[in-house]
Amino acid sequence: MPKPNFRYLPHTADVAFVASGKDFKGVVENSATAMFNLMFEIKKLEASKAKTKTIRIHESANNRQDLAWFVLQEIVSKVDQRGVQALRFKVNSITEAQGKVKLRGCIFYKKQKEYLALFDVKAVTPSGFTLARKNGKWSIRAILDV
Numbered sequence: 001m002p003k004p005n006f007r008y009l010p011h012t013a014d015v016a017f018v019a020s021g022k023d024f025k026g027v028v029e030n031s032a033t034a035m036f037n038l039m040f041e042i043k044k045l046e047a048s049k050a051k052t053k054t055i056r057i058h059e060s061a062n063n064r065q066d067l068a069w070f071v072l073q074e075i076v077s078k079v080d081q082r083g084v085q086a087l088r089f090k091v092n093s094i095t096e097a098q099g100k101v102k103l104r105g106c107i108f109y110k111k112q113k114e115y116l117a118l119f120d121v122k123a124v125t126p127s128g129f130t131l132a133r134k135n136g137k138w139s140i141r142a143i144l145d146v
Helices: 024-039 042-047 064-082
Strands: 006-009 015-021 052-061 085-097 100-110 130-134 137-145
Touching (some): 006 024, 015 024, 024 085, 024 100, 052 064, 064 085, 064 100
Antiparallel strands (some): 015 137, 052 100, 085 100, 130 137
């Protein structure tokens, strides 16, 4: 698996990051990885013998920026709601039709007795959330409410 492309930024109260990708799919997956890396001890989870399971995500929006925010916020909600420890997110499909952009993907997680939590991410802050495409590379800049 290629190394995710993200970095954390200085922020006064919460946690900010910028993630990059060669395409929209990649930037959404790397953004989810940036969140999971803050939320859980990923290396210990990967080494765990607990079975890896999936949660499906289906979101749609009028544009890609809103879609990216909706997907990341839905990931935070599903992980919190189900009390699972997420390892990664995979985009399965992106479609555009009738003025809507739709994304289908899967959260890969483990549910085990030992909870390997780092930060409690409550939300992806909508203010300051940006999706950009420059020189053929995509980026997402986000602030996480922790």
